[in-house]
Amino acid sequence: xxxxxxxxxxxxxxxxxxxxxxxxxxxxxxxxxxxxxxxxxxxxxxxxxxxxxxxxxxxxxxxxxxxxxxxxxxxxxxxxxxxxxxxxxxxxxxxxxxxxxxxxxxxxxxxxxxxxxxxxxxxxxxxxxxxxxxxxxxxxxxxxxxxxxxxxxxxxxxxxxxxxxxxxxxxxxxxxxxxxxxxxxxxxxxxxxxxxxxxxxxxxxxxxxxxxxxxxxxxxxxxxxxxxxxxxxxxxxxxxxxxxxxxxxxxxxxxxxxxxxxxxxxxxxxxxxxxxxxxxxxxxxxxxxxxxxxxxxxxxxxxxxxxxxxxxxxxxxxxxxxxxxxxxxxxxxxxxxxxxxxxxxxxxxxxxxxxxxxxxxxxxxxxxxxxxxxxxxxxxxxxxxxxxxxxxxxxxxxxxxxxxxxxxxxxxxxxxxxxxxxxxxxxxxxxxxxxxxxxxxxxxxxxxxxxxxxxxxxxxxxxxxxxxxxxxxxxxxxxxxxxxxxxxxxxxxxxxxxxxxxxxxxxxxxxxxxxxxxxxxxxxxxxxxxxxxxxxxxxxxxxxxxxxxxxxxxxxxxxxxxxxxxxxxxxxxxxxxxxxxxxxxxxxxxxxxxxxxxxxxxxxxxxxxxxxxxxxxxxxxxxxxxxxxxxxxxxxxxxxxxxxxxxxxxxxxxxxxxxxxxxxxxxxx
Numbered sequence: 001x002x003x004x005x006x007x008x009x010x011x012x013x014x015x016x017x018x019x020x021x022x023x024x025x026x027x028x029x030x031x032x033x034x035x036x037x038x039x040x041x042x043x044x045x046x047x048x049x050x051x052x053x054x055x056x057x058x059x060x061x062x063x064x065x066x067x068x069x070x071x072x073x074x075x076x077x078x079x080x081x082x083x084x085x086x087x088x089x090x091x092x093x094x095x096x097x098x099x100x101x102x103x104x105x106x107x108x109x110x111x112x113x114x115x116x117x118x119x120x121x122x123x124x125x126x127x128x129x130x131x132x133x134x135x136x137x138x139x140x141x142x143x144x145x146x147x148x149x150x151x152x153x154x155x156x157x158x159x160x161x162x163x164x165x166x167x168x169x170x171x172x173x174x175x176x177x178x179x180x181x182x183x184x185x186x187x188x189x190x191x192x193x194x195x196x197x198x199x200x201x202x203x204x205x206x207x208x209x210x211x212x213x214x215x216x217x218x219x220x221x222x223x224x225x226x227x228x229x230x231x232x233x234x235x236x237x238x239x240x241x242x243x244x245x246x247x248x249x250x251x252x253x254x255x256x257x258x259x260x261x262x263x264x265x266x267x268x269x270x271x272x273x274x275x276x277x278x279x280x281x282x283x284x285x286x287x288x289x290x291x292x293x294x295x296x297x298x299x300x301x302x303x304x305x306x307x308x309x310x311x312x313x314x315x316x317x318x319x320x321x322x323x324x325x326x327x328x329x330x331x332x333x334x335x336x337x338x339x340x341x342x343x344x345x346x347x348x349x350x351x352x353x354x355x356x357x358x359x360x361x362x363x364x365x366x367x368x369x370x371x372x373x374x375x376x377x378x379x380x381x382x383x384x385x386x387x388x389x390x391x392x393x394x395x396x397x398x399x400x401x402x403x404x405x406x407x408x409x410x411x412x413x414x415x416x417x418x419x420x421x422x423x424x425x426x427x428x429x430x431x432x433x434x435x436x437x438x439x440x441x442x443x444x445x446x447x448x449x450x451x452x453x454x455x456x457x458x459x460x461x462x463x464x465x466x467x468x469x470x471x472x473x474x475x476x477x478x479x480x481x482x483x484x485x486x487x488x489x490x491x492x493x494x495x496x497x498x499x500x501x502x503x504x505x506x507x508x509x510x511x512x513x514x515x516x517x518x519x520x521x522x523x524x525x526x527x528x529x530x531x532x533x534x535x536x537x538x539x540x541x542x543x544x545x546x547x548x549x550x551x552x553x554x555x556x557x558x559x560x561x562x563x564x565x566x567x568x569x570x571x572x573x574x575x576x577x578x579x580x581x582x583x584x585x586x587x588x589x590x591x592x593x594x595x596x597x598x599x600x601x602x603x604x605x606x607x608x609x610x611x612x613x614x615x616x617x618x619x620x621x622x623x624x625x626x627x628x629x630x631x632x633x634x635x636x637x638x639x640x641x642x643x644x645x646x647x648x649x650x651x652x653x654x655x656x657x658x659x660x661x662x663x664x665x666x667x668x669x
């Protein structure tokens with residue numbers, strides 16, 4: 001280090017965990033899968049470092065009944081945003097998406113006598129961007145190739161803007177992308193946080209210093225997509241990040257005030273800014289603290305996280321006034337990704353993250369939590385005042401800690417140093433003695449503490465239909481994939497999320513699902529009816545829970561009781577029988593009688609379109625669905641090709657006793 005160097009950085013929080021896995025089920029987690037027809041994913045390094053089993057994850061959705069060959073044939077889930085009415089914590093205007101996941105090695109405090117059997121932290125986050133971005137290479141996408149984006153290591157920064165553009169030209173638009181090239185190169189150039197505990201792991205030195213790409217868990221700095229390993233392994237991160245916090249589930253409730261205070265959602269974080277000779281901001285710097293940054297003629301800047309910019313408010317006074325009048329959280333500051341660090345701007349800030357004690361679930365078991373319910377969180381989707389449709393991705397990180405050393409007090413001073421006589425509190429494969437017998441423990445200090453994650457495929461957040469700003473929107477989706485539990489594990493069999501939807505009479509429900517045509521898993525995924533390895537779902541009304549036969553349309557109540565607020569084909573004036581047919585055929589048919597269809601739907605009417613087979617093989621794997629308002633009542637559902645129903649009576653009984661006016665129970669095909 002130079003004479004300006006300082007020995008270490010302030011350590012905010014050390015995440016240390018043992019071997020585990022986390023899988024997202026709603027929205028579906030990719031686990032780095034794209035469209036493989038194999039049991040294991042083809043490329044565990046495609047977008048991010050999950051550390052999960054290769055068999056986990058769901059394929060990207062297909063828009064049609066055949067496998068997508070282009071990005072336009074893929075289906076990306078589309079959810080309606082919350083509205084301005086939801087600002088300031090109001091219950092009006094919310095759009096609720098139930099996030100569901102399973103994690104392997106347990107979580108939460110089970111009782112006071114054994115509070116530390118496992119220490120768990122789960123962090124839920126997302127990132128969004130507008131549909132049109134300045135550089136198409138930076139666009140969030142699932143891609144059509146399972147290959148990872150490329151990166152060529154060069155010592156030092158691009159010499160000028162022209163060289164920078166030539167370096168970045170390596171990014172391909174047919175490959176998936178979450179974080180962009182700039183984010184990873186920034187991580188590669190920046191020096192590692194010198195205060196981190198690395199045990200007895202020797203981190204790779206590149207051209208004289210350790211980069212932020214190397215951590216105790218990833219000492220050689222292996223690359224997965226354009227993810228930054230240091231940011232992935234530690235939370236809260238001490239530099240600006242493109243990720244926005246949704247919720248933190250902490251080992252102890254008393255930690256929540258710390259997490260909320262230090263979330264980038266509401267806490268500015270600094271970064272060293274340096275410039276090219278022509279005065280343009282360089283995207284990266286080696287220096288990771290204000291002292292060394294200043295020593296090397298850089299500018300240490302405090303940056304803010306934001307949902308979107310609000311350029312209509314040009315002064316701090318206008319920005320503050322807008323916040324007071326609208327209750328939207330406008331802030332005045334420097335956006336984390338700006339090119340002009342001298343210009344403060346008005347931004348829409350994210351809400352503070354929700355935080356609570358981590359939910360309890362069983363050790364060594366990818367199953368439900370307390371009460372037999374899947375661990376979940378009701379996410380109030382954000383509101384974007386510009387009215388822009390946003391492209392987004394969601395991730396969950398899962399941390400299980402060991403009690404062999406303090407997770408908050410162990411720092412770089414405890415790293416093993418033979419010359420100084422310092423021994424790490426934990427060792428790789430240590431040998432212990434019992435009654436004179438030597439025994440070797442299976443401990444890998446790179447994995448003794450470990451961060452796991454899963455991420456969704458790309459989804460969209462859409463503005464609401466006009467005139468529906470005060471209603472709560474409930475999102476009703478499919479989870480799971482075709483096959484029995486052995487075939488689909490560690491995914492789940494088909495089900496709908498939520499199982500039991502309780503809603504007020506003024507609420508809306510957006511029914512939507514997605515599925516794949518390619519998850520054959522080497523002849524696994526063939527349990528159930530229809531073509532092996534394909535997902536199909538539909539909705540038929542039942543008279544009551546626990547029965548196997550749906551009602552004939554003439555006996556149904558749901559469709560006549562539905563007001564269509566929005567539907568995927570944008571024709572609101574269709575008849576109840578047409579809505580029923582659309583839901584039953586997963587959108588293969590749009591209406592029954594050609595003569596009674598709107599002109600735009602005639603060709604997809606049952607009279608004009610080729611007959612759909614009885615097993616839905618010709619039906620689309622995904623269904624963009626409809627946004628409905630329902631009259632008060634209890635509505636039970638089934639899908640035509642599901643063979644068994646479990647606990648329908650119990651769930652229906654609970655539903656009937658609820659204080660709300662309408663509820664649903666869905667079983668999928």
